[in-house]
Amino acid sequence: xxxxxxxxxxxxxxxxxxxxxxxxxxxxxxxxxxxxxxxxxxxxxxxxxxxxxxxxxxxxxxxxxxxxxxxxxxxxxxxxxxxxxxxxxxxxxxxxxxxxxxxxxxxxxxxxxxxxxxxxxxxxxxxxxxxxxxxxxxxxxxxxxxxxxxxxxxxxxxxxxxxxxxxxxxxxxxxxxxxxxxxxxxxxxxxxxxxxxxxxxxxxxxxxxxxxxxxxxxxxxxxxxxxxxxxxxxxxxxxxxxxxxxxxxxxxxxxxxxxxxxxxxxxxxxxxxxxxxxxxxxxxxxxxxxxxxxxxxxxxxxxxxx
Amino acid sequence: xxxxxxxxxxxxxxxxxxxxxxxxxxxxxxxxxxxxxxxxxxxxxxxxxxxxxxxxxxxxxxxxxxxxxxxxxxxxxxxxxxxxxxxxxxxxxxxxxxxxxxxxxxxxxxxxxxxxxxxxxxxxxxxxxxxxxxxxxxxxxxxxxxxxxxxxxxxxxxxxxxxxxxxxxxxxxxxxxxxxxxxxxxxxxxxxxxxxxxxxxxxxxxxxxxxxxxxxxxxxxxxxxxxxxxxxxxxxxxxxxxxxxxxxxxxxxxxxxxxxxxxxxxxxxxxxxxxxxxxxxxxx
Numbered sequence: 001x002x003x004x005x006x007x008x009x010x011x012x013x014x015x016x017x018x019x020x021x022x023x024x025x026x027x028x029x030x031x032x033x034x035x036x037x038x039x040x041x042x043x044x045x046x047x048x049x050x051x052x053x054x055x056x057x058x059x060x061x062x063x064x065x066x067x068x069x070x071x072x073x074x075x076x077x078x079x080x081x082x083x084x085x086x087x088x089x090x091x092x093x094x095x096x097x098x099x100x101x102x103x104x105x106x107x108x109x110x111x112x113x114x115x116x117x118x119x120x121x122x123x124x125x126x127x128x129x130x131x132x133x134x135x136x137x138x139x140x141x142x143x144x145x146x147x148x149x150x151x152x153x154x155x156x157x158x159x160x161x162x163x164x165x166x167x168x169x170x171x172x173x174x175x176x177x178x179x180x181x182x183x184x185x186x187x188x189x190x191x192x193x194x195x196x197x198x199x200x201x202x203x204x205x206x207x208x209x210x211x212x213x214x215x216x217x218x219x220x221x222x223x224x225x226x227x228x229x230x231x232x233x234x235x236x237x238x239x240x241x242x243x244x245x246x247x248x249x250x251x252x253x254x255x256x257x258x259x260x261x262x263x264x265x266x267x268x269x270x271x272x273x274x275x276x277x278x279x280x281x282x283x284x285x286x287x288x289x290x291x292x293x294x295x296x297x298x299x300x301x302x303x304x305x306x
Numbered sequence: 307x308x309x310x311x312x313x314x315x316x317x318x319x320x321x322x323x324x325x326x327x328x329x330x331x332x333x334x335x336x337x338x339x340x341x342x343x344x345x346x347x348x349x350x351x352x353x354x355x356x357x358x359x360x361x362x363x364x365x366x367x368x369x370x371x372x373x374x375x376x377x378x379x380x381x382x383x384x385x386x387x388x389x390x391x392x393x394x395x396x397x398x399x400x401x402x403x404x405x406x407x408x409x410x411x412x413x414x415x416x417x418x419x420x421x422x423x424x425x426x427x428x429x430x431x432x433x434x435x436x437x438x439x440x441x442x443x444x445x446x447x448x449x450x451x452x453x454x455x456x457x458x459x460x461x462x463x464x465x466x467x468x469x470x471x472x473x474x475x476x477x478x479x480x481x482x483x484x485x486x487x488x489x490x491x492x493x494x495x496x497x498x499x500x501x502x503x504x505x506x507x508x509x510x511x512x513x514x515x516x517x518x519x520x521x522x523x524x525x526x527x528x529x530x531x532x533x534x535x536x537x538x539x540x541x542x543x544x545x546x547x548x549x550x551x552x553x554x555x556x557x558x559x560x561x562x563x564x565x566x567x568x569x570x571x572x573x574x575x576x577x578x579x580x581x582x583x584x585x586x587x588x589x590x
Binding site: 014015018019022026029030137138140141142143144145146149150152153157158239240241243244245247248251252262263265266267269271274278281282285286 | 438557
């Protein structure tokens, strides 16, 4: 297990490095002169040149990159062009709301998705199965921002039960988490169903049933346990989808998270913030995948040995 | 002499596809949507951009089937024009992403070795940016606007196609007919284009159809958050963003464009599912 852990950890290093190269290159891919961008449109020639020196943009690229890596390692992310606050502070303020939103959404998605998936797997072809199949394709096709607006219209504007947006109490979580988690729930339901059906067709399940093991034990112990292993992987992968989806849902519900910070920064062309956020999202995603792989290795010894 | 009834693969596929009623209905919906988008200049009852200050925020009526927006513009007309925008963006981005992805996938799978390693590492890195994020990064570099949205969405489709095609290519490379062609000295370019590419197409077409749904959804999302189509251009996501300010006052602004997105995306997803089921034998 330890060796597997090390190997998997080592595997992520090239990806992280490549991601850092991309995010570093980001500023150099922008149209126009980055020094002028930081200095501002009205800056004089001297000011621009000073910024260039200050940001070491006059040094060779590889030196800039190494410097950039070093800064990242020390969490020196620069300052926002818009507010002049350190980017780390800005991101720090927004980090927890987004984390909580994705976690609560994921809990909802797992409960609804796995629940529906198992129900439709157990009663294949039944009413629950048909409803779940319809719900799943609908969930995948439903624009999250539209779902958010419809919920807001009904529960906030018309009924006045829930706040239209913002962050604070549990009531603020209900609609954003439902909106964000539903698409994932749909994917999970489809996947769980097919995983369940696959395992239910295995020889050992048939054997268990034929030797008279109670149906409940067959479903819970023999089938579900094994069917849920691939679901763990999917849950992890869907976290990435949630992070991406949070960008849109946060905009709908005025959620003070990383997603809205990113959108505001893109509109304002606040490049230090954009750069830091893209790096953060990618690193988070790579780390989540790593954790998923490790969990997977724990529950499925076959993977470890490969 | 007995005659045996042998169907061509195309006819066999159509026979199986036709039996799937949901997919057939989806195909009909897609045809109607495409036709409406093309015929927009003739069938849209009103101008898409000219304001009418005598008809602000009107609900659905005989004059305006889907009501009017905050500038008095007819929502149905804007939805028809918006369909043109959404379908064009979806189609172009899928085609672009598909061509680049398929090319990378075939090259990667066919040559193997360091070329494969290099291409797959790049793909891994692209996949490290979750969901809508790569699209936002591209828009951040190129600036907001529909053309850039096409590039952005195309880019995020590339890894999916590349991985899919690489896998098929690896399998096809070992088949007898490819080995035979290779042994009689068929050039590598011709092997890839004439012998391997056609074999990858069924899976690619299924993915492309499913990807149309995703792309249209992503484009609408980008426009909704203000990074895609710019006003007064009628785009479904952008129209929804307008509607947000009038929830409870003029719900129709929010309801109709959203319905248009849902129906379109649903149609492409169900159509793709149907294609996959009809092609299933070849895919597995």
